[in-house]
Amino acid sequence: MADHHDIPALIADMGQRARIAARTLAQMPTEAKARALRAAAGAIRAAAPAILDANARDMAAGAANGLSPAMLDRLKLDERRIDGIVAGVEAVAALPDPVGERIDARTRPNGLHLSRVRVPVGVIGIVYESRPNVTVDAAALCAMAGNAAILRGGSEAVHSNRALHAAFVEGWTAAGGPADAVQLVPTTDRAAVGAMLAADGLIDLLIPRGGKSLVARVQAEARVPVLAHLDGINHVYVDASADRAMAARIVRDAKMRRTGICGAMETLLIDAAYCHPAELVATLMKAGCTVRGDDAVREIVPGLEPATPEDWDTEYLDAIASVALVEGVDGAMAHIAAHGSHHTDAIVAEDAEVAERFLRQVDSAIVLWNASTQFADGGEFGLGAEIGIATGRLHSRGPVALEGLTTYKWIGRGAGQIRGGTSG
Amino acid sequence: MADHHDIPALIADMGQRARIAARTLAQMPTEAKARALRAAAGAIRAAAPAILDANARDMAAGAANGLSPAMLDRLKLDERRIDGIVAGVEAVAALPDPVGERIDARTRPNGLHLSRVRVPVGVIGIVYESRPNVTVDAAALCAMAGNAAILRGGSEAVHSNRALHAAFVEGWTAAGGPADAVQLVPTTDRAAVGAMLAADGLIDLLIPRGGKSLVARVQAEARVPVLAHLDGINHVYVDASADRAMAARIVRDAKMRRTGICGAMETLLIDAAYCHPAELVATLMKAGCTVRGDDAVREIVPGLEPATPEDWDTEYLDAIASVALVEGVDGAMAHIAAHGSHHTDAIVAEDAEVAERFLRQVDSAIVLWNASTQFADGGEFGLGAEIGIATGRLHSRGPVALEGLTTYKWIGRGAGQIRGGTSG
Structure with a gap:
């Protein structure tokens, strides 16, 4: 693990490992990705007690820090929410795989046959706030589409995110998925977000998930392409x-x-x-x-x-x-x-x-x-x-x-x- | 025309007029766009003597300023090159119109029918260097796809670009095309490029056409999405x-x-x-x-x-x-x-x-x-x-x-x- 005092180096290291994992992921057959995702789902289910313990620590800290009831509700995990997270991963594993789909095909007069096929984007950065389920939802979607994910969750959910991520990766790698396919930024230092926004060439696409101020910051500062919407007026x-x-x-x-x-x-x-x-x-x-x-x-x-x-x-x-x-x-x-x-x-x-x-x-x-x-x-x-x-x-x-x-x-x-x- | 001493205001004004023209363009039937493009082609052919005069001024200035033979060759227009430009516009006018094409269709179990159709990008900025043909090629492609174009050519081709643009717009508007669909930035001040790069919300997409230093600058500085490639290694x-x-x-x-x-x-x-x-x-x-x-x-x-x-x-x-x-x-x-x-x-x-x-x-x-x-x-x-x-x-x-x-x-x-x- 890179020195957390040098955040850009940390993100660069994660990006390079993600790039290598992305190459493996891009070539994984559909069933291999699905199997690894189902294993990740199983590991999350098995780790539910540890995840709930970690979440309780976040909830206690959040209450002590005066988080609003709405924020505490977004942060909270319980058995039913973990079931929902697990079911979500299993649902993603059952989706048709877009990678390799042919979306155009043509034969030129000179006999050259051209087709256009879907391929993964590559390395996707997700920057999100208090909902710990995003850790798993985003990881599963990125991985099924053949992309490596670099996840940066909110500091208020740090223990929940780490527990969910650890369980996901345990199941995923046990079933043959590349370990660096889903990485969680290990520091809650806000400079990590800045380093991700500037990680042109390392991160192919940024997806902010959260409130308007987060999306606005990402859209305003990112040197990396962003998929998002700022407003839904x-x-x-x-x-x-x-x-x-x-x-x-x-x-x-x-x-x-x-x-x-x-x-x-x-x-x-x-x-x-x-x-x-x-x-x-x-x-x-x-x-x-x-x-x-x-x-x-x-x-x-x-x-x-x-x-x-x-x-x-x-x-x-x-x-x-x-x-x-x-x-x-x-x-x-x-x-x-x-x-x-x-x-x-x-x-x-x-x-x-x-x-x-x-x-x-x-x-x-x-x-x-x-x-x-x-x-x-x-x-x-x-x-x-x-x-x-x-x-x-x-x-x-x-x-x-x-x-x-x-x-x-x-x-x-x-x-x-x-x-x-x-x-x- | 806005005051050229306030370049950002000039670009903002062009962008607002382009946005309005883009709404009209997006709804133009295929044949109306094609007819206006054919008229633009005809007007360029008719204006060939004036265009060649303008080009001669650029060539003389370029020679006096010590442009390289390769740059002078890119800058040069002659009857044959104008014929090529005219034929290019006519070829674009004959292409199938992508706007409105349905690329997905599905009916949900609840009866909701969803389709995905192609629509124009909106306002496209083109930043280019010495080739005056780009003025017309880019304008024709953008317009046929229903987009308004803001063109910023190289200062060495300023007279050629103005003459080509004037002829294009004359033919285009005479056949019913919205006048602001194709605008040429009226100043050669380099600050205009910076203003275009920063015109997030006014310009939807930037396309740099030219050497590596131009593309690199656009990719590095743009606050607007860019379609380009830096290298072809x-x-x-x-x-x-x-x-x-x-x-x-x-x-x-x-x-x-x-x-x-x-x-x-x-x-x-x-x-x-x-x-x-x-x-x-x-x-x-x-x-x-x-x-x-x-x-x-x-x-x-x-x-x-x-x-x-x-x-x-x-x-x-x-x-x-x-x-x-x-x-x-x-x-x-x-x-x-x-x-x-x-x-x-x-x-x-x-x-x-x-x-x-x-x-x-x-x-x-x-x-x-x-x-x-x-x-x-x-x-x-x-x-x-x-x-x-x-x-x-x-x-x-x-x-x-x-x-x-x-x-x-x-x-x-x-x-x-x-x-x-x-x-x-």
């Missing part, structure tokens, strides 16, 4: 043509199913020609949501708090929504272009022409028609576990021609589905 | 199982067809068990190439210059090659892992098992079997014109699950094809 636009019951159902779910996730609606845009705007506001308020309206909305629903200019640019992640009346889909799209964060935006409409225009023109990573923004989730997309939602646009490799000058977005077409009362 | 590995005539043909083409392009071979790796190593060296020398060998090669071909340690990490872009003997494909892959630049590497072999291992394990954007590295080119891949070769690895958007943790590489399988004596 998501909109639901209810068109004049919307089905009345569906609109209320989707608006309630999009805001209130879980208010703290990045796919939650923050702003509701109501077509000035929609016949039941007050009902949408009442639906939110009845569900426990504080509503802040623009002048037009406050005329319809007197007594509402006024929305300030800052509200339209705010990700509440709480039971608060801003609501505006807009002039049809064009008004909605103008609002979204001015205030959105290119994460997830939805339209509720029966008029297919209007909806298709919204899907085509709204420039967000995910756009939905007649479905709740809370579907913004890899599991709900049928992709298995996700490591986050990325709102960046870059994606290309090899000759960059027309196709390489584009990226993609997800379009969802629904029939009023809400995600409803599942716990995931 | 490309290898040809000749396996013991290689066909003798094919090996000589490919090695000669890979190095000597054009020595100044990024796909040129720089290092030849010969299997110690290959029976005709001296013939490969002689083939290169007979074609006018200076060969620098390691000790083992120099024992076989006495009198060769010795290769220094730096040679293995050098992109000559010239009629120079370094040559090493290696222990089979594993030795070759170890050398490539240590010294390659992840651009293009090739194996010549009849043993399919060895070749497939090379294709699988060499971690480069393009890996080729029995074909010349000089095929590293979008046109040769059947992709139409290219804007460059990218060796970065990032690519993801929306929920990042397993697939989002991978990238891709190109694999070519050939039968000894060489690119030969075409002029492109």
